[in-house]
Amino acid sequence: xxxxxxxxxxxxxxxxxxxxxxxxxxxxxxxxxxxxxxxxxxxxxxxxxxxxxxxxxxxxxxxxxxxxxxxxxxxxxxxxxxxxxxxxxxxxxxxxxxxxxxxxxxxxxxxxxxxxxxxxxxxxxxxxxxxxxxxxx
Amino acid sequence: xxxxxxxxxxxxxxxxxxxxxxxxxxxxxxxxxxxxxxxxxxxxxxxxxxxxxxxxxxxxxxxxxxxxxxxxxxxxxxxxxxxxxxxxxxxxxxxxxxxxxxxxxxxxxxxxxxxxxxxxxxxxxxxxxxxxxxxxx
Amino acid sequence: xxxxxxxxxxxxxxxxxxxxxxxxxxxxxxxxxxxxxxxxxxxxxxxxxxxxxxxxxxxxxxxxxxxxxxxxxxxxxxxxxxxxxxxxxxxxxxxxxxxxxxxxxxxxxxxxxxxxxxxxxxxxxxxxxxxxxxxxx
Amino acid sequence: xxxxxxxxxxxxxxxxxxxxxxxxxxxxxxxxxxxxxxxxxxxxxxxxxxxxxxxxxxxxxxxxxxxxxxxxxxxxxxxxxxxxxxxxxxxxxxxxxxxxxxxxxxxxxxxxxxxxxxxxxxxxxxxxxxxxxxxxx
Amino acid sequence: xxxxxxxxxxxxxxxxxxxxxxxxxxxxxxxxxxxxxxxxxxxxxxxxxxxxxxxxxxxxxxxxxxxxxxxxxxxxxxxxxxxxxxxxxxxxxxxxxxxxxxxxxxxxxxxxxxxxxxxxxxxxxxxxxxxxxxxxx
Amino acid sequence: xxxxxxxxxxxxxxxxxxxxxxxxxxxxxxxxxxxxxxxxxxxxxxxxxxxxxxxxxxxxxxxxxxxxxxxxxxxxxxxxxxxxxxxxxxxxxxxxxxxxxxxxxxxxxxxxxxxxxxxxxxxxxxxxxxxxxxxxx
Numbered sequence: 034x035x036x037x038x039x040x041x042x043x044x045x046x047x048x049x050x051x052x053x054x055x056x057x058x059x060x061x062x063x064x065x066x067x068x069x070x071x072x073x074x075x076x077x078x079x080x081x082x083x084x085x086x087x088x089x090x091x092x093x094x095x096x097x098x099x100x101x102x103x104x105x106x107x108x109x110x111x112x113x114x115x116x117x118x119x120x121x122x123x124x125x126x127x128x129x130x131x132x133x134x135x136x137x138x139x140x141x142x143x144x145x146x147x148x149x150x151x152x153x154x155x156x157x158x159x160x161x162x163x164x165x166x167x168x169x170x
Numbered sequence: 171x172x173x174x175x176x177x178x179x180x181x182x183x184x185x186x187x188x189x190x191x192x193x194x195x196x197x198x199x200x201x202x203x204x205x206x207x208x209x210x211x212x213x214x215x216x217x218x219x220x221x222x223x224x225x226x227x228x229x230x231x232x233x234x235x236x237x238x239x240x241x242x243x244x245x246x247x248x249x250x251x252x253x254x255x256x257x258x259x260x261x262x263x264x265x266x267x268x269x270x271x272x273x274x275x276x277x278x279x280x281x282x283x284x285x286x287x288x289x290x291x292x293x294x295x296x297x298x299x300x301x302x303x304x305x306x307x
Numbered sequence: 308x309x310x311x312x313x314x315x316x317x318x319x320x321x322x323x324x325x326x327x328x329x330x331x332x333x334x335x336x337x338x339x340x341x342x343x344x345x346x347x348x349x350x351x352x353x354x355x356x357x358x359x360x361x362x363x364x365x366x367x368x369x370x371x372x373x374x375x376x377x378x379x380x381x382x383x384x385x386x387x388x389x390x391x392x393x394x395x396x397x398x399x400x401x402x403x404x405x406x407x408x409x410x411x412x413x414x415x416x417x418x419x420x421x422x423x424x425x426x427x428x429x430x431x432x433x434x435x436x437x438x439x440x441x442x443x444x
Numbered sequence: 445x446x447x448x449x450x451x452x453x454x455x456x457x458x459x460x461x462x463x464x465x466x467x468x469x470x471x472x473x474x475x476x477x478x479x480x481x482x483x484x485x486x487x488x489x490x491x492x493x494x495x496x497x498x499x500x501x502x503x504x505x506x507x508x509x510x511x512x513x514x515x516x517x518x519x520x521x522x523x524x525x526x527x528x529x530x531x532x533x534x535x536x537x538x539x540x541x542x543x544x545x546x547x548x549x550x551x552x553x554x555x556x557x558x559x560x561x562x563x564x565x566x567x568x569x570x571x572x573x574x575x576x577x578x579x580x581x
Numbered sequence: 582x583x584x585x586x587x588x589x590x591x592x593x594x595x596x597x598x599x600x601x602x603x604x605x606x607x608x609x610x611x612x613x614x615x616x617x618x619x620x621x622x623x624x625x626x627x628x629x630x631x632x633x634x635x636x637x638x639x640x641x642x643x644x645x646x647x648x649x650x651x652x653x654x655x656x657x658x659x660x661x662x663x664x665x666x667x668x669x670x671x672x673x674x675x676x677x678x679x680x681x682x683x684x685x686x687x688x689x690x691x692x693x694x695x696x697x698x699x700x701x702x703x704x705x706x707x708x709x710x711x712x713x714x715x716x717x718x
Numbered sequence: 719x720x721x722x723x724x725x726x727x728x729x730x731x732x733x734x735x736x737x738x739x740x741x742x743x744x745x746x747x748x749x750x751x752x753x754x755x756x757x758x759x760x761x762x763x764x765x766x767x768x769x770x771x772x773x774x775x776x777x778x779x780x781x782x783x784x785x786x787x788x789x790x791x792x793x794x795x796x797x798x799x800x801x802x803x804x805x806x807x808x809x810x811x812x813x814x815x816x817x818x819x820x821x822x823x824x825x826x827x828x829x830x831x832x833x834x835x836x837x838x839x840x841x842x843x844x845x846x847x848x849x850x851x852x853x854x855x
Contacts (some may be wrong), residue, residue, distance in 0.1 A: 035274050035304060035306075035307070036304075036305070036307050037270040037273060037274065037302050037303070037304050038302060038303040038304070038305075039269070039270060039300075039301075039302045040300070040301045040302070040303070041299060041300060042298065042299040042300075042301075043299075044571070044572075046485050046486060046487055046571070047485055047486060048459040048483065048484040048485050048486040049486070051777075051778070053776060053777070056776070064776075064777055065777075066784070067525070067526035068526065070526050070527060070528075070532075072459065072527070072528035072531045072532050073459035073484050073486065073528055074457050074458055074459050074486055074525075074526040074527060074528070075457060075458060075459040075460070075484065075485055075486005075487055076457055076486055076487070076488050077487050077488045077571050077572075088268060088270040088271055088274070091190060091193070091201075092188075092190070092201055092202075092266070092268070093188070093265075093266040093267070093268030093270055093271045094268055094270060095270050095302070098300050099203070114478070114485075115478035115479065115481050115485040116481065116483070116485060117481075117483035117484055117485070120483045121481075121483050128778075129777070129778035130778070131773060131777070131778030131779055132724070133722040133724060133773040133778055133779060133780050134773055134778045136722060137720050137722065137773070160455070160457070160488050161455075161488075161727065162726060162727040162728075163724075163725070163726060163727075163783050164724075164725045164727075165722050165723060165724045165725070165780070166722070166723040166725070167720060167721075167722050167723070168721070168723075169720075170720070170721050172822050172852060172854075172855070173852075173853070173855050174818040174821060174822065174850050174851070174852050175850060175851040175852075175853075176817070176818060176848075176849075176850045177848070177849045177850070177851070178847060178848060179846065179847040179848075179849075180847075181434070181435075183348050183349060183350055183434070184348055184349060185322040185346065185347040185348050185349040186349070204388070204389035205389065207389050207390065207391075207395075209322065209390070209391035209394045209395050210322040210347050210349065210391055211320050211321055211322050211349055211388075211389040211390060211391070212320060212321060212322040212323070212347065212348055212349005212350055213320055213349055213350070213351050214350050214351045214434050214435075225816060225818040225819055225822070228738060228741070228749075229736075229738070229749055229750075229814070229816070230736070230738075230813075230814035230815070230816030230818055230819045231816055231818060232818050232850070235848050236751070251341070251348075252341035252342065252344050252348040253344065253346065253348060254344075254346035254347055254348070257346045258344075258346050297318070297320070297351050298318075298351075309548050309578060309580075309581070310578075310579070310581055311544045311547060311548065311576050311577070311578050312576060312577040312578070312579075313543070313544060313574075313575075313576045314574070314575045314576070314577070315573060315574060316572065316573040316574075316575075317573075325640075325641070327639060327640070327641075330639070338639075338640055339640075340647070362542060362544040362545055362548070365464060365467070365475075366462075366464070366475055366476075366540070366542070367462070367539075367540035367541070367542030367544055367545045368542055368544060369544050369576070372574050373477070402641075403640070403641035404641070405636060405640070405641030405642055406587070407585040407587060407636040407641055407642060407643050408636055408641045410585060411583050411585065411636070435590065436589060436590040436591075437587075437588070437589060437590075437646050438587075438588045438590075439585050439586060439587045439588070439643070440585070440586040440588070441583060441584075441585050441586075442584070442586075443583075444583070444584050446685050446715060446717075446718070447715075447716070447718050448681045448684060448685065448713050448714070448715050449713060449714040449715075449716075450680070450681060450711075450712075450713045451711070451712045451713070451714075452710060452711060453709065453710040453711075453712075454710075499679060499681040499682055499685070502601060502604070502612075503599075503601070503612055503613075503677070503679065504599070504676075504677035504678070504679030504681055504682045505679055505681060506681050506713070509711050510614070592845070592846075594759050594760060594761055594845070595759055595760060596733040596757065596758040596759050596760040597760070615799070615800035616800065618800050618801065618802075618806075620733065620801070620802035620805045620806050621733040621758050621760065621802055622731050622732055622733050622760055622799075622800040622801060622802070623731060623732060623733040623734070623758065623759055623760005623761055624731055624760055624761070624762050625761050625762045625845050625846075662752070662759075663752035663753065663755050663759040664755060664757070664759060665755075665757035665758055665759070668757045669755075669757050708729070708731070708762050709729075709762075
């Protein structure tokens with residue numbers, strides 16, 4: 034039986050700041066540069082969630098992408114869109130909001146909302162030039 | 171020797187409808203929603219075909235991408251472009267034209283037209299937000 | 308006072324066919340080629356609606372783009388998305404659904420739903436390579 | 445002599461919030477919705493600056509686009525990139541940072557740094573779906 | 582009767598070099614910098630040609646975009662694609678190949694191949710960040 | 719510990735020509751077609767470099783993408799941007815500049831400038847339609 038990878042793209046806009054509170058302000062400025070700016074900056078994030086599996090013989094779908102859209106919205110987008118990623122999001126408390134860490138947390142938010150073993154990857158674009166991918170490994 | 175993955179992108183425009191004729195109209199409407207609309211809808215599909223192999227020492231090519239373009243056109247695009255995927259395409263008869271099923275059938279159309287073991291993946295975008303990939307496994 | 312042009316982008320997927328019923332089948336085939344295919348084809352249309360005016364001193368907005376999104380959805384997108392443009396749309400009855408004619412009709416659908424004189428242009432992309440613009444003149 | 449329009453694209457990332465301090469919190473929430481979120485949100489802004497004029501017979505350029513890039517960086521981008529548009533930018537003090545108002549202010553920042561009458565338009569994209577243009581009129 | 586603007590996009594790849602042979606090598610290096618590199622560099626140019634007019638009542642078209650594609654190919658693309666713009670193109674002899682000058686020459690190549698008064702604009706992108714437009718004025 | 723894949727995108731413009739000097743001119747013309755044009759042609763190349771690893775607990779980064787940008791610029795972009803890939807680049811001497819061969823050489827330029835085992839892939843787009851990827855295997 035074929036394994037097909039189905040991807041749904043979503044968007045959210047958020048403010049954030051790179052700042053490790055366990056380090057000095059000096060260390061943070063030297064390490065993160067302008068990304069440490071105290072009054073925040075922000076991004077239009079693009080999120081691509083990929084689910085793997087056999088197409089259902091009845092529907093032809095690995096997953097109903099409308100249903101995947103709803104899960105991604107419910108579990109992720111509605112919590113982070115038009116929010117401050119350092120201050121406002123329960124499941125990001127204590128997490129340094131690098132794109133890498135965001136992708137890992139988004140994976141954790143989604144993996145239990147999907148059938149076991151189906152989530153394949155989370156890709157997150159912070160800009161056209163910077164992106165990360167996490168595959169749960 | 172290095173293995174390089176070479177990708178060629180193609181496009182086609184087609185009408186389709188999600189409808190499983192073995193199920194009731196009610197089931198189809200409930201399952202596929204607006205994608206079940208009886209008078210069809212359509213998409214600008216984007217198709218990316220990836221071939222893997224060692225670059226030929228004489229040409230530097232894994233495959234001549236102009237030749238790959240011709241194969242993809244001959245085996246796939248000319249049969250589906252400006253067509254109805256439910257009604258008009260020999261190799262889609264009896265296939266529910268989900269993006270997933272299309273990708274698997276496109277793989278089957280291409281795999282024998284390429285040197286053995288060289289086809290690596292078929293990616294098909296139904297829209298900017300929805301895409302699938304099939305790797306022949 | 309400054310005049311600013313504010314643009315909102317929307318999308319819809321639809322089937323259509325270029326066919327002039329007042330002409331012979333032969334004329335239609337010769338004129339429209341593959342776009343005349345009897346079983347329809349389709350597109351992911353991209354629609355850009357531009358409204359001109361002075362930013363409101365209270366809001367900084369020429370128009371609330373969320374409100375513009377709602378107007379475009381209500382007046383246009385919900386009628387054409389996942390539809391057949393030749394068969395299903397009241398306001399396209401008797402209209403040959405070229406991108407040009409669609410843009411003019413979309414203008415007519417929007418102009419009265421917006422404050423007088425504010426609609427500036429309607430751009431409609433049938434594909435990445437083909438687009439039209441209508442400015443109400 | 446021909447008039448040619450030359451455009452340079454730039455990017456910046458910033459946090460902002462829609463909030464009119466002369467109105468009540470209730471009015472702001474009702475008017476701006478999630479864009480009024482108190483802890484800010486943010487965007488990857490795309491800025492397109494267009495200069496009009498005759499190509500110089502010696503250089504073929506309306507303007508050296510490298511020089512235009514430097515002007516746009518010096519006058520605009522370095523002040524707003526990785527900044528909070530409500531708090532951090534001298535030339536935005538007292539300005540409600542709608543995309544419309546930003547475009548007008550960016551015009552004002554650029555018009556005197558370019559030869560008289562050459563600045564043609566400022567386009568600012570807040571996202572792929574929302575954009576504004578200002579032409580100095 | 583409505584005036585609609587119809588745009589067709591084309592592509593070509595070419596080598597070029599910014600060099601004014603009436604000036605010294607030193608002047609050229611100081612003026613054009615890396616664009617003056619003696620062994621050439623190159624671009625994937627994107628060309629957008631816009632034609633204005635009333636949609637034909639029989640066809641719904643301002644112009645058959647397939648026909649416009651053929652004209653643009655015949656008059657422009659086949660002469661410049663995979664060519665050196667300084668050395669190989671008859672109609673660019675003696676022209677400094679800035680994007681501005683290319684757009685003006687492309688206009689001149691197209692204006693007589695189209696019905697009188699119909700060519701509206703030529704836009705030429707040298708890269709995602711640099712573009713010019715010429716409207717025949 | 720999670721493995722995250724972080725990607726940085728860069729650009730360069732270059733001239734090149736497909737020509738194998740060990741073969742006859744006739745063979746080269748027959749094999750490479752217009753890509754063999756003697757006076758060169760060129761491209762806007764897009765380069766995506768992916769690094770894999772665990773996010774650093776102190777910074778949240780697999781790699782500082784600003785640092786990756788600097789490495790890619792220093793080791794690759796500054797040597798090939800606005801250059802002729804057949805004539806001007808030390809590390810391309812004797813290499814037929816197909817996109818495949820370029821990707822392999824770019825890998826070799828980067829692998830030793832990054833911590834051992836961290837470089838995951840090099841993707842190189844010659845155009846929107848043609849791309850290759852090399853993963854060091």
